[in-house]
Amino acid sequence: MPPKPLSAEYFDGWYADQAATQVVAEIMNRHMGFPPGTRAGAVPAEAIPELAEELQLRPGSTLLDLACGRGAYGLLIAQKPGTSLIGVDFSAQALTEAREQAVRMGVSNASFRTGALTATGLPDASVEAVLCTDAIQFPDEPASAYDEIRRVLKPGGRVALTCWEPLDRNDERLSPRIRRANLGAGLHQAGFTAVEVRDRPSWLAREHALWEEAVTLDPGDDPALRSLHAEGVKSLQWTALLRRVLAVATNPQ
Numbered sequence: 001m002p003p004k005p006l007s008a009e010y011f012d013g014w015y016a017d018q019a020a021t022q023v024v025a026e027i028m029n030r031h032m033g034f035p036p037g038t039r040a041g042a043v044p045a046e047a048i049p050e051l052a053e054e055l056q057l058r059p060g061s062t063l064l065d066l067a068c069g070r071g072a073y074g075l076l077i078a079q080k081p082g083t084s085l086i087g088v089d090f091s092a093q094a095l096t097e098a099r100e101q102a103v104r105m106g107v108s109n110a111s112f113r114t115g116a117l118t119a120t121g122l123p124d125a126s127v128e129a130v131l132c133t134d135a136i137q138f139p140d141e142p143a144s145a146y147d148e149i150r151r152v153l154k155p156g157g158r159v160a161l162t163c164w165e166p167l168d169r170n171d172e173r174l175s176p177r178i179r180r181a182n183l184g185a186g187l188h189q190a191g192f193t194a195v196e197v198r199d200r201p202s203w204l205a206r207e208h209a210l211w212e213e214a215v216t217l218d219p220g221d222d223p224a225l226r227s228l229h230a231e232g233v234k235s236l237q238w239t240a241l242l243r244r245v246l247a248v249a250t251n252p253q
Contacts, residue, residue, distance in 0.1 A: 006138060011091040015070070017223040019097060024224045031210040039101055040072035043133045043162050044206050047246070051131065052077045054160045054248045061128040062086060064152060067117050067135035071098030074131055075107045086127065088115040118144040122152045130159045137163055137181045146190035153251040159192065161247045162203075171241055178238075183247035192249035204244040211235045 018024055018039070029038050033045035051073070057063060059082030065074025068087035075098075078085035087098050087110065095112045102110045115121045117132070117139050130149045139145045149159055165181045166174050184197040214232025219225035 008090040008092070011094060013093075014227065015091060015093040015097060017227065019093075021222055021224045023222070024228050027213060027228070028210065031206050031213070033206075034072070037104065038072055039070040039097060041069060041134055042203075042207050042210070043073060044203055047162070047200070047203065048073070048076050050246070051160050052080065054158060054246075055129040055131065056158050057083050057129055059083075062126070064088065064120070064122065064127040064130045066120065066130055066132040066149065067138070068098055068112065069094045069133075069135075071101050071110070071112065073133050075102055075105050075110060077131065078107055078110055079105070083109065085110040086122070087112040088120045088122075090114060090116050118148050120148060120152055124151055125154045127152055128154055128157050130157070131161075132159075133162045134164075136161050136183065136186070137177050142180065142186055143189060146186040146192075150190045150192065150251055155251055155253045157251045159187070159247075159249050159251070161187075162200075163245055163247070164242045165245050167241055167243060174238060174241055178242070183245060187247060187249045191252065193252045194250040195247065196249070197245050197247045200244045200246055204239060204242065207235070207244070208239045211239065 025039055029036060032040060034040050055063060055077065057080055062084045063074060063078055065071060065085060065087045068074055068089045071087045074085050074087055089095055092114065095114065098112045117135060130153055136145055153159065161183050163181050163183055164178055166179050169179050184195055187195045211232040214228045215236060217225055217229050219229045
């Protein structure tokens with residue numbers, strides 16, 4: 001029996017397949033605007049300056065990259081002098097690749113550890129900022145992830161989240177996980193202040209172009225290309241039903 005989707009074992013296999021070929025990363029980087037050799041996701045490079053500004057990192061700050069995957073986003077932001085990075089993910093394979101990517105990027109002030117969106121294992125009030133790219137929708141009980149983010153943030157700390165939200169929450173063509181995604185409500189309910197949710201249509205346009213290319217691929221027997229092709233077929237059915245969002249907020253003093 002194959003591992004349950006969205007489990008650590010599932011993602012271990014998915015990341016291992018991606019690491020075995022350069023083609024998927026080359027396609028992703030071309031559409032998302034990253035330099036060759038980067039292992040990132042579907043948040044484009046144009047987002048990095050905005051994310052860094054909103055996290056308000058200062059010399060001596062520690063950034064938590066929650067559900068960090070291969071770590072690219074946290075690493076790019078942590079290149080700022082004086083910033084430390086902690087990456088947390090439940091996939092051992094992702095963390096291995098994140099450590100390798102840190103070496104390639106020359107980021108020495110980064111550490112990576114096993115943990116979950118809802119249970120990082122970090123002490124209370126231990127970081128100045130939290131970043132979570134395209135993963136806040138995964139927990140079965142989303143409120144527990146927002147609560148965990150607030151728990152680990154110091155008073156006055158900042159959080160930046162990226163995700164997709166439905167244009168119509170009653171649209172059954174979308175998965176239940178995406179239909180319930182509501183970053184503003186989640187942050188407010190967890191007690192955050194200065195909550196802002198911003199539409200980022202240019203990010204969605206880059207994704208749409210990526211998926212249009214993905215569906216034209218002949219993936220053959222390459223599991224990574226087969227995964228990209230399948231995701232493209234599925235995602236093109238959804239992109240017109242979604243909005244791409246960035247949410248930012250402050251943990252009150």
